[in-house]
Amino acid sequence: MRRSRLLTLFIYGSLLLLAVFYLIPIYVLVVNALKDYREVSVEAMWRLPQNLTLASFAKAWNGDPTTGMQGLGQNFLNSVYLVVPAVILSVFLGSINGYVLAHWRFRGSEVLFFLLLFGMFIPYQSVLIPLVKLLMAIGLYGSIPGLILAHVVYGIPITTLIFRNYYAQIPRELSESAQIDGAGVLGVYRYVIVPLSAPGTVVAVIWQFTQIWNDFLFGVVITNKPSVQPITVALNNLAGSFIVEWNVQMAGALLAALPTLLIYILMGRYFIRGLLAGSVKG
Amino acid sequence: MRRYRLVAFALIAPSVLLIIVFVYGFIGWTTWLSLTNQNDIIVPQVRFVGLENYIRLFHNLRFLIDLKNTLIFALLFIPGSLVLGLAGALLLNSGIRYEGVFRTIFLMPMALSFIVTGVVWRWLMNPSSGLNLMFDALGLGFLKNGWYTDPSIGIKAIALAAVWQLSGYTMALYLAGLRAIPKELYEAAQVDGASQWQFFRFVTFPLLTPVTLSAVIVLGHISLKIFDLVVAVAGISGGPAFSSDVPALYMFVTTFQANRFAQGGAISIILLMMVSFLVIPYLSWSLRREATE
Numbered sequence: 001m002r003r004s005r006l007l008t009l010f011i012y013g014s015l016l017l018l019a020v021f022y023l024i025p026i027y028v029l030v031v032n033a034l035k036d037y038r039e040v041s042v043e044a045m046w047r048l049p050q051n052l053t054l055a056s057f058a059k060a061w062n063g064d065p066t067t068g069m070q071g072l073g074q075n076f077l078n079s080v081y082l083v084v085p086a087v088i089l090s091v092f093l094g095s096i097n098g099y100v101l102a103h104w105r106f107r108g109s110e111v112l113f114f115l116l117l118f119g120m121f122i123p124y125q126s127v128l129i130p131l132v133k134l135l136m137a138i139g140l141y142g143s144i145p146g147l148i149l150a151h152v153v154y155g156i157p158i159t160t161l162i163f164r165n166y167y168a169q170i171p172r173e174l175s176e177s178a179q180i181d182g183a184g185v186l187g188v189y190r191y192v193i194v195p196l197s198a199p200g201t202v203v204a205v206i207w208q209f210t211q212i213w214n215d216f217l218f219g220v221v222i223t224n225k226p227s228v229q230p231i232t233v234a235l236n237n238l239a240g241s242f243i244v245e246w247n248v249q250m251a252g253a254l255l256a257a258l259p260t261l262l263i264y265i266l267m268g269r270y271f272i273r274g275l276l277a278g279s280v281k282g
Numbered sequence: 283m284r285r286y287r288l289v290a291f292a293l294i295a296p297s298v299l300l301i302i303v304f305v306y307g308f309i310g311w312t313t314w315l316s317l318t319n320q321n322d323i324i325v326p327q328v329r330f331v332g333l334e335n336y337i338r339l340f341h342n343l344r345f346l347i348d349l350k351n352t353l354i355f356a357l358l359f360i361p362g363s364l365v366l367g368l369a370g371a372l373l374l375n376s377g378i379r380y381e382g383v384f385r386t387i388f389l390m391p392m393a394l395s396f397i398v399t400g401v402v403w404r405w406l407m408n409p410s411s412g413l414n415l416m417f418d419a420l421g422l423g424f425l426k427n428g429w430y431t432d433p434s435i436g437i438k439a440i441a442l443a444a445v446w447q448l449s450g451y452t453m454a455l456y457l458a459g460l461r462a463i464p465k466e467l468y469e470a471a472q473v474d475g476a477s478q479w480q481f482f483r484f485v486t487f488p489l490l491t492p493v494t495l496s497a498v499i500v501l502g503h504i505s506l507k508i509f510d511l512v513v514a515v516a517g518i519s520g521g522p523a524f525s526s527d528v529p530a531l532y533m534f535v536t537t538f539q540a541n542r543f544a545q546g547g548a549i550s551i552i553l554l555m556m557v558s559f560l561v562i563p564y565l566s567w568s569l570r571r572e573a574t575e
Contacts, residue, residue, distance in 0.1 A: 015373050018366075019387050025402040025446065026390070028412070042411035046419075097294045104290035112298065114569060119305040121561040123507045125533045125550035127308035129315060129543055153304045156297050185289040214395030216510040221538060232397045236514055239401040246405060253401045257394050264393035268386055272454050275392065 033057065033251040040247045056245075060238070060252035067243050070226055072252050075234035079213055082144050082230055086151040087208045093152070094159020094204055099193050101160065102167035103175055104185065113164070120157035128221055135222060142224050150218045155211070159204050162277045166200030167193060199270075206267055207274030210260045231256045309554065316547035323541050335548035345549070348529045351437040355528070356505035358441035359448075363501055364494065366445060367452025372482075374453075375460045385457075389450035396447065400514020403443040404430075407515070430516045436525025440512055447511070448504065452497045459493035460486070499564045503557050509534065529553055 028045060033056055035049040063071030101113055131150060132141060140146030175188045183191060219230040226234065235256045239249045264271050316336070319329045339345045370388050374381055391399065406412035407429035414426045430439040463486065471481045509530035512520065518535065520527025529549055537546030 011373055011376055011378060014369070015378065015384050018370055018373070019384060022387050022391060022446070022450075025399070025406060028406060029398075029402050042408060043415065045405070045411050045415060093297050097297050100290045100294045104287060106287045106291060110569065110573070112294075114565060115306070116297075116301055117565055117569075118558075118561070119301050121503055121557055121565075122305065122309070123530065123550060123553040123557055125507075125530055125546075126312050126554040127304065128550070129537060129547055130308040130311040131304070153300050156301060160297070185286050185293065210393060214397075216395065216397050216513070221534075232395050232510075235401065236397050239404070239514065240517060249401060249405075253398045257398045260393045260395070261390070264390065265386065268389070271393065272389065275451060275454050276458055 029250050029254055029257075032247050033254050035247045037245055037247060040245055042246075056247040056251035057255065060248050060255055069241070069244055070234070070238070072231055072234050072238065072255055074227060075229055075231040076255060078144060078228055079230040079232075082147050082151070083209055083212050086148045086155070086212050087205055089148070089152045090155035090159050090208055091201060091204045093156055094161075094163045095197060095201065096189075097156065097160040098163025098165075098167050098200075099189050101164045102170075103172070103188070103193075113160075116157050116160055118157075119154065120161070124154065124217055128217075132221060141222065142228065144223070144228055147218060147222050147230070150222060151208075151212045151215070154218075155208055158211075158277075159208060162204045162207065162274060163197075163200055165277060166197075166203070170196055202267070202270045203273045203277065206263055206270050207277070209263065210271065210274075213260050309551075312547045313551055315544055316551050318544050320544045321542040331544075335544050336552070338545070339548055339552070344524050344527065344532060345529070347524045348527050348532050351524075351526070351528055352505060352508075355437050355441050355444070355508065356502060358438060359444050359505055360498060360501045362441065362445040363449040363452045364497060366449040367497070368456050368490075370449070370453040371456035371460055374457055388453055391447045392450045392454075394447065396510035397514045399443055399447045400511050403446070404515045407439050407443075430521055430526055433521070433523040433525040436516070436521050436523075437512075437528070440508070440515055440526050443515060444504075444508065444511055448501070452501070455493050455497050456490060459490050463489055495564075496568075499560055502560050506530075506553060506556050506560070 031048060032040065032045065034052050034054070036051050036053050036055065039047075039050060059069075059071070061071050061073040061076070063069045063073075097116070101109055135141040135146045135149070140149060170193065175192050178188050178192045213230075214232060215230070216232045216236065219233040220236075223229045223233065226237070229237075235252050238244055238252050317330055317332060319325060319331050319334075321335075374385055374388070378384070408414075409428045409431055413429075417423055417425045427435060430436055467485055468481070471485060476484075507530055508528055512526050512528050512531050516526035518531070520531055530553065533546050533549040533553070536542045536549060
């Protein structure tokens, strides 16, 4: 089935059109974030900057005491303090669960897996009120550790799914021969499974990092003080404020997007594997 | 052997316990709450009121608008993402040059948060800037409109931003589906003298049906849960005349700003029931399908 020249033209034309569609918002973000405040006007949105400047990034990060504008710097760090422990914990739990569900099936383990997976799809609104009450009762409401707890718990279904599917590909003979050599449940995990875990772990880490970094709902509900809010919540407040010029808003949005965007560009393959795992049957 | 199983179960017990409490226990708690009169911070006497909070919702104009908006959103967002995703996947899979570059661009929005997307699209759909300016410059002035600031458009503008953000998801699904089609099928069709269209119509398309089903379920449940994007584009008020409002946003405002906990709980339980209706059959189907393989 050789291709006519016309069809080739059509294919590349369509590809370029699609690329333009997906790049337009990115273009607007980058171009306007690099503009001087004097160049910024709604009419000039599409124009390239005449003088490149990083001033709007500085302002988005530090804020502006003269107008009382809060910078995003602290919130960026809050997101880092949130993401690192939350990712480590939820990936660790997912790895253990995935190992058990893939290699030690017991009666009812299918039902258990179903009950775990359902937790991935629920609208979190249906658990938010009790979650807030519980966090208040144990003194974690309005704090980053409270937010970490929420992300670890509600991250269990997806990390378990990723690891279960990944470990299911490890041949049973490997764990069985380790058992014959006297390894128990923990021994098999430690000496057979963990050394083979790297690719699955990368997928789970990238997925959880992106999800938690980009989360807004838990952040806006659990953290009420600007000083502990993650960057998504702070960015939304910044963008909703009328005193903030929109080159600064664009710079703030780019700052908020940078970590996940970098990971995506550098390790996109693993990101897409996580994406496919989320549809249950990858 | 039995001792092994015991150890194995002990290993997942903490996670199982957390999920039982934080998912199922909390859903039970919210359900109970939604059946009481706790519609203030301090309620002197907590009373069971049956379905009162639910009945009130179905007489509430804002909630009815929200349901209609959810439907409109789903009807634009799901087909939009399917068509764009399938088209992109077919193009990427047609043996082109620079496939990696195009794929990276097409799926890039997936790495961004709804808030970042919302902040940009709010400006792109600003009536006196963004896309309207571009339409003017391209001589397409008739396409200019008020986007999310126009009450007759509202949620449709949000759906556009959502298609931009999530069509990459369906594209990735379709691309994986296309790659899984064995090369032999293609060669056999060539021997039989099938045209490219016939191959697509009778081989590719039927093989992609399970992918389409997965995508519809996932996109459908996102349509029910959409929240961040509406907040970032139209704001917490849900736009003029609630034209961009959705149940998840109404739940948030009712619960955490108006302190009407029972009412907010009722909205969230309705949302949960709609999601379950979609997801439970799908989950049991895909787990059963996996077990028979």
